[in-house]
Amino acid sequence: MLIVVGAGAAGLMAALQASRAGASVLLLERNEKAGKKIYITGKGRCNVTNDCTRDEFLREVARNPRFLYSALSFFSPQDMMTLLESAGCPVTVQRGRRVFPSSEKASDVTRALLSLLSREDVRLRLNTRVSGIRAENGAVSGVTLEDGSFLPADGVILATGGFSYPSTGSTGDGYRFASALGHTVASPRPVLVGLETSADWPKKLQGLSLRNVTLTLKQGKKTLYTELGELLFTHFGISGPLALEASCHLPEDLSSAVLTLDLKPGLTRDQLDARLRREFEAAGKKQLRNVLPSLLPAAFAAVFPSVLGLPEDLICSQITSAQREALLQGLKSLPVPVRDPRPVEEAVVTRGGVSVKEIDPATMESRLLPGLYFAGELIDTDAHTGGYNLQIAFSTGALAGYSAALRGQAKEGASDI
Numbered sequence: 183m184l185i186v187v188g189a190g191a192a193g194l195m196a197a198l199q200a201s202r203a204g205a206s207v208l209l210l211e212r213n214e215k216a217g218k219k220i221y222i223t224g225k226g227r228c229n230v231t232n233d234c235t236r237d238e239f240l241r242e243v244a245r246n247p248r249f250l251y252s253a254l255s256f257f258s259p260q261d262m263m264t265l266l267e268s269a270g271c272p273v274t275v276q277r278g279r280r281v282f283p284s285s286e287k288a289s290d291v292t293r294a295l296l297s298l299l300s301r302e303d304v305r306l307r308l309n310t311r312v313s314g315i316r317a318e319n320g321a322v323s324g325v326t327l328e329d330g331s332f333l334p335a336d337g338v339i340l341a342t343g344g345f346s347y348p349s350t351g352s353t354g355d356g357y358r359f360a361s362a363l364g365h366t367v368a369s370p371r372p373v374l375v376g377l378e379t380s381a382d383w384p385k386k387l388q389g390l391s392l393r394n395v396t397l398t399l400k401q402g403k404k405t406l407y408t409e410l411g412e413l414l415f416t417h418f419g420i421s422g423p424l425a426l427e428a429s430c431h432l433p434e435d436l437s438s439a440v441l442t443l444d445l446k447p448g449l450t451r452d453q454l455d456a457r458l459r460r461e462f463e464a465a466g467k468k469q470l471r472n473v474l475p476s477l478l479p480a481a482f483a484a485v486f487p488s489v490l491g492l493p494e495d496l497i498c499s500q501i502t503s504a505q506r507e508a509l510l511q512g513l514k515s516l517p518v519p520v521r522d523p524r525p526v527e528e529a530v531v532t533r534g535g536v537s538v539k540e541i542d543p544a545t546m547e548s549r550l551l552p553g554l555y556f557a558g559e560l561i562d563t564d565a566h567t568g569g570y571n572l573q574i575a576f577s578t579g580a581l582a583g584y585s586a587a588l589r590g591q592a593k594e595g596a597s598d599i
């Protein structure tokens with residue numbers, strides 16, 4: 183018997199592949215339903231994978247990309263797309279080769295996986311929380327449940343996810359199980375998460391979304407991240423695709439990081455300077471704040487002079503060259519002082535987890551405890567947005583399921599002799 187702990191993306195796929203490879207599988211899930219996190223992915227649309235090559239994929243993996251080489255070769259994004267189509271869930275490739283179910287309903291992805299599982303020898307037990315993994319004679323021997331009962335198994339796949347969005351069931355149980363069995367667990371921290379700012383002005387712009395701006399993260403002279411896209415102001419600071427991506431690149435020492443916003447990436451400094459001169463000359467005695475809406479959204483234009491420390495009632499014809507330089511600098515490179523990332527509970531992904539040095543990348547089996555396998559976000563690897571994180575869960579899950587099934591058969595074969 184093979185036990186899979188956690189019926190999220192990784193666990194569902196592990197159970198499916200293990201059963202297809204001949205194993206008898208028991209899939210344990212603490213929630214009242216499977217795949218709870220999948221429902222909220224991609225804002226309910228589920229960006230299920232990315233239709234790219236393996237090498238392109240690995241370039242999008244922020245942590246431990248090489249570890250994923252075998253898993254992605256074993257079960258690729260294209261394999262995932264074919265699998266979904268075979269289960270009656272057609273997919274559509276959108277901008278950036280992001281793949282979504284054509285219905286744009288995340289629930290269809292879970293439904294497809296469950297319908298494939300229903301054709302297999304897999305028993306799904308819901309409302310069943312595992313409390314520990316047991317080992318005997320140097321190999322895994324089964325799992326204990328919250329009610330104290332023990333379920334024996336020749337193999338256990340841990341697919342309990344990370345720490346983020348704990349209401350979906352991922353509360354870090356797997357980290358505790360792995361470390362109790364002697365594994366190194368890199369301390370979990372949030373990535374793909376909003377950023378709190380120390381300045382108040384972003385909070386005043388709460389709800390405003392800017393498209394086609396460039397966010398740049400630097401440490402000294404080194405550019406850690408720079409991208410054109412969409413930024414959202416919130417009650418705590420900044421969020422939206424650019425802020426989430428930037429959070430992947432934050433250095434440990436936040437005080438050394440400088441985040442700046444280019445509000446006019448389509449214009450060079452010289453072009454923008456010429457435009458400011460022209461606008462101010464034409465505006466004459468008008469106040470600056472009445473002219474800025476031609477350059478910025480109205481809400482931003484209203485606070486912009488005070489953000490730069492300029493008088494709010496500045497008259498265009500009286501703007502000095504130093505003040506114009508401050509405006510130019512503010513439009514092209516506005517500092518956004520970051521205080522902290524939001525907590526891990528709000529992160530799309532948890533960085534950290536079970537050390538990849540202690541997992542065989544060709545099988546996903548623990549190097550410390552035979553018969554124990556890892557899959558999904560629990561492992562210390564994570565990627566940017568674009569469907570990569572779910573695919574990591576599917577690829578590592580598929581490989582773990584297949585390898586655990588083969589190991590079980592090899593053991594049975596050996597005991598028959």
Ligand SMILES: Cc1cc2nc3c(=O)[nH]c(=O)nc-3n(C[C@H](O)[C@H](O)[C@H](O)COP(=O)(O)OP(=O)(O)OC[C@H]3O[C@@H](n4cnc5c(N)ncnc54)[C@H](O)[C@@H]3O)c2cc1C
Binds near residue numbers: 313
């Ligand atoms: C808001 C949001 C949006 C996202 N959008 C996308 C997206 O569009 N595309 C993308 O690629 N990625 C996205 N992600 C990331 C992606 O959802 C995760 O990386 C992926 O779901 C991880 O899968 P997993 O199976 O490893 O973990 P999970 O999906 O967290 O599954 C773990 C499962 O284990 C169960 N479990 C935990 N402990 C126990 C226990 N002790 N006993 C029994 N069961 C247990 C949990 O209840 C859960 O069902 C998003 C994440 C969030 C939070």
